[in-house]
Amino acid sequence: MSLSYHDWSAEWARGRRYTGTQISDKALPSHITSVINLWNMEMPVAWERKNWTFLRQRGFRRGDHQNPQPEHKLEKKLFDLSVWEVKGGTLPMHLYPELNEISFGNRGDGQRKIDVLALLRVGDKTIPLAIEMKGKSTNNCWFAVVENLQQLRLLRSYPLSHLALNPWLKPFQQPPLGHSWGMVLAPSPFFAAKGQKTNSFRQSKELIRRIRKGLGINILLATFNDNVEGRIDLLPVD
Numbered sequence: 001m002s003l004s005y006h007d008w009s010a011e012w013a014r015g016r017r018y019t020g021t022q023i024s025d026k027a028l029p030s031h032i033t034s035v036i037n038l039w040n041m042e043m044p045v046a047w048e049r050k051n052w053t054f055l056r057q058r059g060f061r062r063g064d065h066q067n068p069q070p071e072h073k074l075e076k077k078l079f080d081l082s083v084w085e086v087k088g089g090t091l092p093m094h095l096y097p098e099l100n101e102i103s104f105g106n107r108g109d110g111q112r113k114i115d116v117l118a119l120l121r122v123g124d125k126t127i128p129l130a131i132e133m134k135g136k137s138t139n140n141c142w143f144a145v146v147e148n149l150q151q152l153r154l155l156r157s158y159p160l161s162h163l164a165l166n167p168w169l170k171p172f173q174q175p176p177l178g179h180s181w182g183m184v185l186a187p188s189p190f191f192a193a194k195g196q197k198t199n200s201f202r203q204s205k206e207l208i209r210r211i212r213k214g215l216g217i218n219i220l221l222a223t224f225n226d227n228v229e230g231r232i233d234l235l236p237v238d
Helices: 005-016 028-040 070-079 141-157 160-165 167-172 188-192 196-215
Strands: 084-087 093-102 114-122 125-133 181-185 219-224 231-234
Touching: 005 028, 005 141, 028 141, 028 196, 070 093, 070 114, 070 125, 093 167, 114 167, 114 181, 125 141, 141 181, 141 196, 141 219, 160 167, 188 196, 188 219, 196 219
Parallel strands: 084 231, 125 181, 181 219
Antiparallel strands: 084 093, 093 114, 114 125, 219 231
């Protein structure tokens, strides 16, 4: 019997917790296993959004357009350009922002909205990309990675046939959402500040490696390049 959406999302909320300066090295493997197990939980029933009447435009759609809060300001910055070069991978990469503040579930309680849904061109392949945007002072990298993984669980499970319900979703019909990647995009202090920030960054990289190996899912960590306009830099995970 599957969990209710509320209880299912509450389990993910427990997986995002990262209290104190760091997770002890002894406890880290069990924490990682717990996150992997979250992915393998049965999905709740009847969670899929079918009403897309709210989605009427491409690009930035937050209500604080004139004076956005820090994270929303970064989202707006991303939509100021139609394409961004992504450096640091083994193949040429370009990111095309498409949709802002979007949720594929129909439940408000425990919903995980995707800050930016984009298309990522990697070599000759195009991949749907769920971006979790973080300001420099927001929570931590572990929280963001687990949050992004929950978004991908919803995104990859969303019925392909429902993408025809709104014209703004058509770019994600091919390739299908089932091939989506994730990205945590933030200013460099979010990853590098002393204490919990840098410790969670280090331990999140181990989590990402396990996610890639155990689930076959890619989550990227990235920052805006402060010196080159239109460029995003990937942070090494391996």
